[in-house]
Amino acid sequence: MAPAPEFKQFRLALIQLGSPTGITENPTETQIKEANLKHARDMIDQAANAPNREPNIIVLPECFNSPYGHVHFPVYAETIGYTPGQEYNVEKSTSQSVRMLSEAASHHRVWLIAGSIPERDIANGKIYNTCTVFSPEGKLVAIHRKVHLFDIDIPGKIKFKESETLTGGSSTTFFDTGFARIGLGICYDVRFPELAMIAARKGCHVLIYPGAFNTTTGPLHWKLLQRARAVDNQVFFSMCSPARDTKAGYQAYGHSMVVDPFGEVLGEAKEHEEIVHLTIDPQLLHAARAGIPVTTQRRFDIYPDVSSKIAS
Numbered sequence: 001m002a003p004a005p006e007f008k009q010f011r012l013a014l015i016q017l018g019s020p021t022g023i024t025e026n027p028t029e030t031q032i033k034e035a036n037l038k039h040a041r042d043m044i045d046q047a048a049n050a051p052n053r054e055p056n057i058i059v060l061p062e063c064f065n066s067p068y069g070h071v072h073f074p075v076y077a078e079t080i081g082y083t084p085g086q087e088y089n090v091e092k093s094t095s096q097s098v099r100m101l102s103e104a105a106s107h108h109r110v111w112l113i114a115g116s117i118p119e120r121d122i123a124n125g126k127i128y129n130t131c132t133v134f135s136p137e138g139k140l141v142a143i144h145r146k147v148h149l150f151d152i153d154i155p156g157k158i159k160f161k162e163s164e165t166l167t168g169g170s171s172t173t174f175f176d177t178g179f180a181r182i183g184l185g186i187c188y189d190v191r192f193p194e195l196a197m198i199a200a201r202k203g204c205h206v207l208i209y210p211g212a213f214n215t216t217t218g219p220l221h222w223k224l225l226q227r228a229r230a231v232d233n234q235v236f237f238s239m240c241s242p243a244r245d246t247k248a249g250y251q252a253y254g255h256s257m258v259v260d261p262f263g264e265v266l267g268e269a270k271e272h273e274e275i276v277h278l279t280i281d282p283q284l285l286h287a288a289r290a291g292i293p294v295t296t297q298r299r300f301d302i303y304p305d306v307s308s309k310i311a312s
């Protein structure tokens with residue numbers, strides 16, 4: 001593994017994306033996707049052009065091009081065809097989302113962590129919840145397929161079963177910029193500390209998880225989990241949500257945020273559409289690690305089985 005780049009100060013913008021307005025009544029799926037993509041593009045422009053706060057990284061939320069729900073994933077899924085470590089030809093991509101996102105990243109010369117979209121793998125026919133990452137040259141440089149599928153049932157509150165149509169990814173993902181190593185996850189992945197821990201051990205300074213919690217588990221755990229992952233690993237931790245749409249079948253919690261390596265919330269949106277602009281200062285990471293040196297105090301001798309299933 002290549003050494004992590006030196007961690008330098010940079011600016012981050014989280015787009016808490018709302019639903020597009022002005023869609024015709026009873027729109028087709030094609031019209032909904034086109035409106036979602038156009039709205040995302042407009043908001044990327046807005047984030048990139050913020051005076052005196054031009055970001056180095058822009059983040060979109062989970063499932064930004066489709067409604068959120070297992071019945072929608074197969075309908076909205078696009079084929080990407082990315083192989084890690086191999087050059088990807090965006091011009092030849094059949095994914096309209098990938099083409100739009102690449103153009104937006106290169107137009108603004110910005111890193112783009114493009115939330116997630118439903119992805120169909122042409123080789124096995126399976127559908128994944130996939131985050132794509134674009135460099136300031138518009139190159140697709142990484143994808144993360146949501147590893148842990150959101151299958152929950154809280155009687156009377158919320159039942160959701162992504163596994164009815166989705167398959168979980170099978171790798172941890174990070175990528176290097178000129179100013180930080182960034183680790184990725186998607187939403188429910190935040191509940192599994194091992195994923196964040198592995199990314200931090202591999203040298204990630206900042207972990208970014210597009211997400212879409214709901215109005216039941218959001219108030220309970222959204223902030224708690226991000227603060228926990230930040231403190232466990234002494235890294236910056238951020239999740240970017242869609243804005244809450246009270247007319248949608250699935251109401252996202254909102255509250256996109258960034259937590260620093262001490263566990264303090266650096267910035268947080270409310271429920272509506274909003275762009276959170278923040279500066280990420282490496283000094284906070286260095287100060288947390290120097291003052292509370294857990295990163296050098298670990299007792300690997302007593303927890304070698306941390307990532308193995310313990311026989312019952």
Ligand SMILES: O=C(O)CCC(=O)C(=O)O
Nearest residue numbers: 150187188212213214217
């Ligand atoms: O973990 C939760 O409570 C919510 C997860 C979620 O909404 C998702 O994975 O999409």
